[in-house]
Amino acid sequence: MTHEQPAPQARIRTWFPVVRIGLLGGVVAVYLCLVGIVTTFNERPLIAGVLSLGEASLLLAWIGAGYLAARRAPGGTRPAEVAAGGLAGGLAGSLATLLVLVGSVVDLRSVFIHASPELYDLLTFGLGVAGSWIPIAVGALVGAIAAVVVALPDSLRRPLIGGFTAVVVMGLFAGLLRTPMLTSPLSGLARFLFAPDGLTVAGAVLVFVGVAAAVAIRGPLTARRRYDALPDRTRRALLVPALLVMSLVVLLFPISFGPFLAQVVAIVAIYILMGFGMNITLGLAGLLDLGFVAFFAVGAYTVGLLTSTGEFGLAGWSWWAAVPFAVLFAMAFAAFLGLPILRIRGDYLAIATLGFGEIVRILAGSDLLKAWLGGPQGILGIPKPIDVPPGHLLAGPVQIYYIALACAAMVAFVAWRLRASRLGRSWMAVREDEDVAEALGVNLVQTKLLAYMLGGAFAGLAGAIFAGLVGSIFASSMQLFVSINVVALVVVGGMGSNPGVVVGAIFLIGLPELFREFSEYRFLFYGVALIAMMLYRPAGLLPSRIVKRELSSPEELEATAEGGTSSPRPAAS
Amino acid sequence: MAALLEAKGVTKRFGGLVAVRELDFEMEPGAIASVIGPNGAGKTTFFNCVSGFFRIDEGTITFDGVPSHHLRPDEISHIGISRTYQNVRLFPTMTALENILVGEHQNLRATWLGAVIGTRRQRAEEVGALEEARRLLDFIGLRGQGDILAAKLPYGDQRRLEMVRALAGKPRLLLLDEPTAGMNPAETGTMTEFIRRLRGELGITILLIEHEMRVVMGISDRITVLDYGVKIAEGTPREIQGDARVIEAYLGRAASAGGGGAQPAQPEAAPPPAGAS
Numbered sequence: 135m136t137h138e139q140p141a142p143q144a145r146i147r148t149w150f151p152v153v154r155i156g157l158l159g160g161v162v163a164v165y166l167c168l169v170g171i172v173t174t175f176n177e178r179p180l181i182a183g184v185l186s187l188g189e190a191s192l193l194l195a196w197i198g199a200g201y202l203a204a205r206r207a208p209g210g211t212r213p214a215e216v217a218a219g220g221l222a223g224g225l226a227g228s229l230a231t232l233l234v235l236v237g238s239v240v241d242l243r244s245v246f247i248h249a250s251p252e253l254y255d256l257l258t259f260g261l262g263v264a265g266s267w268i269p270i271a272v273g274a275l276v277g278a279i280a281a282v283v284v285a286l287p288d289s290l291r292r293p294l295i296g297g298f299t300a301v302v303v304m305g306l307f308a309g310l311l312r313t314p315m316l317t318s319p320l321s322g323l324a325r326f327l328f329a330p331d332g333l334t335v336a337g338a339v340l341v342f343v344g345v346a347a348a349v350a351i352r353g354p355l356t357a358r359r360r361y362d363a364l365p366d367r368t369r370r371a372l373l374v375p376a377l378l379v380m381s382l383v384v385l386l387f388p389i390s391f392g393p394f395l396a397q398v399v400a401i402v403a404i405y406i407l408m409g410f411g412m413n414i415t416l417g418l419a420g421l422l423d424l425g426f427v428a429f430f431a432v433g434a435y436t437v438g439l440l441t442s443t444g445e446f447g448l449a450g451w452s453w454w455a456a457v458p459f460a461v462l463f464a465m466a467f468a469a470f471l472g473l474p475i476l477r478i479r480g481d482y483l484a485i486a487t488l489g490f491g492e493i494v495r496i497l498a499g500s501d502l503l504k505a506w507l508g509g510p511q512g513i514l515g516i517p518k519p520i521d522v523p524p525g526h527l528l529a530g531p532v533q534i535y536y537i538a539l540a541c542a543a544m545v546a547f548v549a550w551r552l553r554a555s556r557l558g559r560s561w562m563a564v565r566e567d568e569d570v571a572e573a574l575g576v577n578l579v580q581t582k583l584l585a586y587m588l589g590g591a592f593a594g595l596a597g598a599i600f601a602g603l604v605g606s607i608f609a610s611s612m613q614l615f616v617s618i619n620v621v622a623l624v625v626v627g628g629m630g631s632n633p634g635v636v637v638g639a640i641f642l643i644g645l646p647e648l649f650r651e652f653s654e655y656r657f658l659f660y661g662v663a664l665i666a667m668m669l670y671r672p673a674g675l676l677p678s679r680i681v682k683r684e685l686s687s688p689e690e691l692e693a694t695a696e697g698g699t700s701s702p703r704p705a706a707s
Numbered sequence: 708m709a710a711l712l713e714a715k716g717v718t719k720r721f722g723g724l725v726a727v728r729e730l731d732f733e734m735e736p737g738a739i740a741s742v743i744g745p746n747g748a749g750k751t752t753f754f755n756c757v758s759g760f761f762r763i764d765e766g767t768i769t770f771d772g773v774p775s776h777h778l779r780p781d782e783i784s785h786i787g788i789s790r791t792y793q794n795v796r797l798f799p800t801m802t803a804l805e806n807i808l809v810g811e812h813q814n815l816r817a818t819w820l821g822a823v824i825g826t827r828r829q830r831a832e833e834v835g836a837l838e839e840a841r842r843l844l845d846f847i848g849l850r851g852q853g854d855i856l857a858a859k860l861p862y863g864d865q866r867r868l869e870m871v872r873a874l875a876g877k878p879r880l881l882l883l884d885e886p887t888a889g890m891n892p893a894e895t896g897t898m899t900e901f902i903r904r905l906r907g908e909l910g911i912t913i914l915l916i917e918h919e920m921r922v923v924m925g926i927s928d929r930i931t932v933l934d935y936g937v938k939i940a941e942g943t944p945r946e947i948q949g950d951a952r953v954i955e956a957y958l959g960r961a962a963s964a965g966g967g968g969a970q971p972a973q974p975e976a977a978p979p980p981a982g983a984s
Contacts, residue, residue, distance in 0.1 A: 551822055551823045551825065552823060555833070556815040556836075557819050557822055559809050560812055562800075562801055566800060566801065569780070572779070573784055573790060574809055575784035575785050575812055576781055577781050
């Protein structure tokens with residue numbers, strides 16, 4: 135079917151994908167401009183005086199267009215690849231040019247408040263309409279560069295991409311890394327690498343060269359392979375010090391990085407605790423509980439009422455005395471909610487629990503219960519678990535971090551023990567096929583209720599710790615979003631996998647807390663991240679062993695499952 | 708001898724459709740009995756009634772003298788009735804060993820607190836359960852393959868695994884729903900032999916639904932024939948083969964031509980797609 139010389143029309147057709155990618159990249163870039171990401175992020179430098187995060191986001195869209203276009207280049211020859219990259223990048227840039235031109239004629243600000251003069255200045259290097267060609271030129275340039283990178287052999291491409299990524303990441307976290315480094319023996323290095331915000335130029339060059347060289351010499355991939363090639367005993371011997379170092383870092387983290395980070399990691403630890411609990415209800419028993427926050431609220435309010443020194447305090451107990459009751463009440467509450475609704479299956483259960491979560495939040499904030507729960511004013515004056523003067527090592531969120539971490543470890547232990555027991559197996563069986571499990575003698579209501587109650591108990595514990603962290607509770611803290619966060623971090627991390635929960639919590643809770651200044655766009659990134667996850671890593675970032683095995687060879691699975699086993703995946707909702 | 712399973716006047720309706728009508732059925736301990744009949748005759752519905760999936764509308768079912776038709780499936784399992792499914796229903800993302808361990812569930816006692824603390828009794832029980840599961844794996848020739856995910860086993864192994872999962876609870880009555888569905892003649896032969904071994908070595912009473920005449924005629928002590936939810940014949944294989952109503956309703960020309968009923972009454976339908984039932 136191949137012709138010696140394809141008709142000109144056909145030859146043009148082969149460029150369509152490239153054009154489409156270019157236009158898509160352009161749309162993404164213009165979108166970033168119009169929702170204000172580019173201008174907002176422009177205030178955060180990556181490399182001081184050279185490149186801001188806003189500019190970087192714009193460039194990334196164009197680079198992405200060039201990179202993807204080069205891989206779809208017709209013919210696949212090197213000049214064609216570079217041309218495709220340049221074309222796609224230029225096309226992507228041209229949409230930004232169009233934006234500048236349209237903006238100079240029509241006042242876009244009445245609709246898009248972020249289409250400001252600063253945006254146009256940023257796009258045209260301050261030249262206004264006269265510089266409207268600049269986005270096209272820059273887009274084409276970075277697109278072509280991306281295409282060249284595509285064409286490079288692996289041994290060059292990997293270091294380049296590694297170095298580039300390292301600069302972006304270091305630039306992003308510059309502020310966080312700089313503060314603790316300044317008070318350590320590394321203060322000289324900190325001053326050389328970091329400007330008050332972002333990397334210095336010299337620092338950026340050093341990071342780029344350093345990481346690129348490291349990747350080039352013995353890439354992380356070869357290191358991994360070498361590690362795998364080691365005999366079992368050596369590997370185990372290496373594992374112990376590695377774990378020791380890791381736990382030391384985990385333990386010293388909040389102390390060395392200051393109160394703000396301590397607060398962030400304390401919240402992350404609380405979510406890890408809830409994620410471990412959710413791993414039992416959702417990961418093991420397959421019950422999608424969107425009302426997790428209800429138990430969180432019960433735990434928090436129990437602690438609040440029992441310990442508060444304020445208006446609504448009932449007992450004035452210490453935090454430690456109140457926690458067991460918080461857990462017990464949350465568990466009892468879970469039983470109370472669970473009994474009527476656990477006969478419901480799958481998606482319907484999620485909706486029912488969703489309703490309960492909202493009911494609890496609205497009740498807690500209502501006038502009806504205002505006399506007891508404080509309504510919107512909430513409960514104030516909850517003491518810290520450990521009473522130390524300000525300035526002490528354990529003051530503030532640091533102690534909460536340790537408590538949450540210890541509790542999370544306990545929950546992980548419980549989950550691990552249960553998983554390998556008669557109960558864990560019956561939970562998994564119920565998750566896989568309720569009818570069959572029941573026919574094998576598993577009492578469905580009892581089994582599900584226990585999973586639900588344990589999840590509720592851990593959520594209550596998390597709520598109790600949260601009350602200790604914040605020192606006050608408001609009904610408005612009990613948002614539906616808490617439940618969704620917990621489910622999302624379990625799904626992102628990998629269902630049923632506890633290391634996955636840790637990674638998921640760091641990504642979904644920790645990172646957004648760190649970039650509070652961009653909180654307006656938090657949900658945007660959240661959504662993009664979740665969609666990307668579902669598309670490219672449906673099993674999660676760190677899937678559990680079983681899920682990994684299961685997804686590893688779908689063809690094989692289908693071949694053997696043609697006999698008609700039931701659904702090949704647990705509720706993948 | 709007193710009947711182990713006894714159904715009297717069992718009727719099950721779905722809306723206006725009567726799936727099983729006034730069925731009387733009796734089965735002695737230690738027997739292998741078959742229920743046969745054309746598609747839609749109500750065989751699987753009868754199974755579902757016995758195993759507690761369906762509530763019967765009229766009649767009684769007693770197991771070992773105890774009325775069982777009002778019990779939940781898990782309670783039925785506890786009194787000693789276990790079953791397999793027409794289209795294999797293992798727990799696909801659990802390992803072969805775990806599947807069997809779930810089958811042992813009803814004989815284990817561990818509480819959640821005991822499991823968390825790891826009491827000596829709980830650990831001993833767990834060790835015993837694992838031993839038993841391995842023994843059952845050996846029994847179906849899967850020694851050392853306990854860590855394979857159930858969904859990845861070959862089809863025949865999946866069938867046998869499903870059977871020993873049902874056996875793991877130490878039932879007295881095993882219901883097999885078309886154990887040779889989707890198997891080639893060689894596999895069917897192995898399966899027939901396997902069912903015989905079950906009774907011979909474990910002394911379990913077996914009730915099976917089967918399409919494959921060779922299997923039914925070869926191993927059944929008694930055969931019950933259903934058509935449109937009504938029992939039209941009952942007796943030994945020889946009696947059934949000679950029964951004019953059965954031949955007319957079910958075996959048809961295939962039987963008269965083959966004489967010995969060695970041909971399958973109808974071509975084996977492909978197993979239905981996942982999750983069909």
